[in-house]
Amino acid sequence: MTDNSPKVWQINAAGIRPWITFVLICALIGSLGLGWVLKSALLILGLIILLPVVAIGGFIIWSRLNIVQANCPVCDQELTGFKGTELDCPSCGEALRVSKGSVNRVAPPNTIDVAAIEIDTP
Numbered sequence: 145m146t147d148n149s150p151k152v153w154q155i156n157a158a159g160i161r162p163w164i165t166f167v168l169i170c171a172l173i174g175s176l177g178l179g180w181v182l183k184s185a186l187l188i189l190g191l192i193i194l195l196p197v198v199a200i201g202g203f204i205i206w207s208r209l210n211i212v213q214a215n216c217p218v219c220d221q222e223l224t225g226f227k228g229t230e231l232d233c234p235s236c237g238e239a240l241r242v243s244k245g246s247v248n249r250v251a252p253p254n255t256i257d258v259a260a261i262e263i264d265t266p
């Protein structure tokens with residue numbers, strides 16, 4: 145009985161060792177997997193928080209670069225428009241083009257816009 149006990153312990157240790165290795169590998173894979181899941185979750189969370197901030201910031205910068213506030217060159221009415229677009233002055237009806245930092249008349253000064261209408265005479 146006393147001679148057998150160290151042998152039994154050795155057998156038990158040899159039988160336990162692969163299990164310990166298996167558990168350790170499982171723990172390693174588990175921790176790696178969990179780390180990956182945690183990282184991706186944090187990344188998604190970060191994107192969810194960052195994207196609107198970036199979008200709003202980008203929109204503010206874009207609008208500062210593209211929205212022009214100037215006065216109508218004809219009637220001095222304050223106008224707001226996007227750069228590169230054309231608009232009609234709400235006060236005097238003048239066709240205006242919004243350019244970098246200013247609003248200009250589409251037609252040169254002293255031009256009277258006339259819409260030509262074709263009339264069929266019988």
Ligand SMILES: [Zn+2]
Pocket residue numbers: 216217218219220221233234235236237238
């Ligand atoms: Zn005007």
